[in-house]
Amino acid sequence: MANANNADQRFDVVIAGGGYVGLSLSLALQKADPALSVAVVDPKPMDQLASDPRASAIAAAASRMLDQLGLWSELLPSAQPINEMIVTDSKLRDVVRPVFLTFDGEVTKGEPFAHMVPNGKMMPALHNAAKALGVQFFALDTALTFRSETTKTLVQLKSGASIEARLLVAADGVRSKLRSLAGIKTVHWDYGQSGIVTMVKHERPHDGRAEEHFLPAGPFAILPLPGNRSSLVWTEKTADAERLVKSDDFTFELELERRFGHHLGKIELGGPKNAYPLGLTLAREFVRPRFALIGDAAHGIHPIAGQGLNLGFKDVAALAEVIVDARRLGQDIGSSDVLERYQRWRRFDTLQMGIVTDVLNRLFSNDNDMLRAVRDFGLGLVDRMPGLKSQFISEASGFAGPAPKLLSGEPI
Known part of the structure; x- marks a missing residue:
């Protein structure tokens, strides 16, 4: 490493990756402890992120965190609350899709269990708030290599700069290069599916209702957006998904209408269509000395439960609390003892969610009549058990298990 022993700049925390999770962590740390020096290294231009036409499902716990970070009031006017959710299970050729499970959308009175928030609004809000608090950005740059020493980590950037940190946090996605450099192994398998993500316009209002249709190729989720619009997460076998995305709009809309x-009346494509390969990736460890994983770098799961980004926000809340508490106690924020607290807090919850989404996808993404009868009986049983439904709502809202302070709406 060039300049390895003569860092150009020094920070308490360096975050590699300026997506939702990396930016949220930088903001949470800087807001809770203004004396911390925090830097974000990210290769993507902000104008590209601000033009993202997609939307994300933000669970109630995550919205409480965003409120504590001072952003929710800015995001709420463009957000769409999910007031209700229905679940069906059918074959593509079925004329009628019976509803087996329904969820009311509130965790507390007036608080929906989730909102759909436009990505193009959320990313600039996070970036601007972090920058205003003093987070330093190494824009259009990449963390190429790093070396952890007893009291510091030295990070070499693509630009040639060398920076020093007491803690390096990898938020560089499911194919994390830094995770590989740290020698952290993963459990991974490919589902042979891809998720088609797009937006549709429709004639009638959705009334804030989300729909999850389990079809043989995989789940087909309709998620409400402001106005007569909905976001789609449409799972198909990878070859079929690629064919559909490459097809003309007329052909795509014909297949879309079948599902x-x-x-909601007449529908039409309202945005670009893209397909993303789906798989399960779980890091065997979340930490190494002076190094931690968060977000997709630690876990990539199937979108069947809509919990991918919300798991990342849980990582943010837990790691920020661990770091700030350690600082207040005079401890070394990059030490193995401190980082192990974060790992204990998050690894089991992540493993549990990974298993749940994997089992759900395998159970529902098939055309087996016997399995279909069993799962439909199970869905109907859950629908008749208010206590169990409440537990599912709590999980979907992000409140299951011991919650970090930010996710409970409390400051660190």
């Missing part, structure tokens, strides 16, 4: 149905 979407006619209950």
Whole structure:
């Protein structure tokens, strides 16, 4: 490493990756402890992130965290609350799709269990708030290599600069290069599926209702957006997904209509269509000395439960609390003892969610009549058990298990 022993700049925490999770961590740390020096290294231009036409499902716990970070009031006017959710299970050729499970959308009175928030609004809000608090950005740059020493980590950037940190946090995605450099192994398998993500316009209002249709190729989720619009997360076998995305809009809309149905009137494509390969990736460890994983770098799961980003926000809340508490106690924030607290807090919850989404995908993404009868019986049983439904809502809202302070709406 060039300049390895003569760092150009020194920070308490360096975050590699300026997506939602990396930016949220930088903001949470800087807001809780203004004396911390925090830097974010990210290769993507902000104008590209601000033009993202997609939307994300933000659970109630995550919205409480964003409120504590001072952003929720800015995001709420463009957000769409999810007031209700229905679950169906059918074959593509079925004329009628019976509803087996329904969820009311509130965790407390007036608080929906989730909102759909436009990515193009959330990313600039996080970036601007972090920058205003003093987070330093190494824009259009990449962390190429690093070396952890007894009291510091030395990070070499693509630009040639060398920076020093007491703690390096990798938030560089499911194919994390830094995770590999740290020697952290993963459990991984490919589902042979891809998720088609797009937006549709429809004739009738959705009334804030989300829909999850389990079809043989995989789940087909309709998620409400402001106005007569909905976001789609449409799972298909990878070859079929690639064919659909490459097809013309007329062909795509014909296939879309077969799955979407006619209950919201005439539909038309309202945005770009893209397909993303789906798999399960779980890091065997979340930490090494002076190094931690968060977000997709630690876990990539199937979108069947809509919990991917919300798991990342849980990582943020837990790691920020661990770091700030350690600082207040005069401890070394990059030490193995401190980072182990974060790992204990997050690894089991992540493993549990990974297993749940894997089992759900395998159970529902098939055309087996016997399995279908069993799962439909199970869905109907859950629908008749208010206590169990409440537990599912609590999980979907992000409140299951011991919650970090930020996710409970409390400052660190």
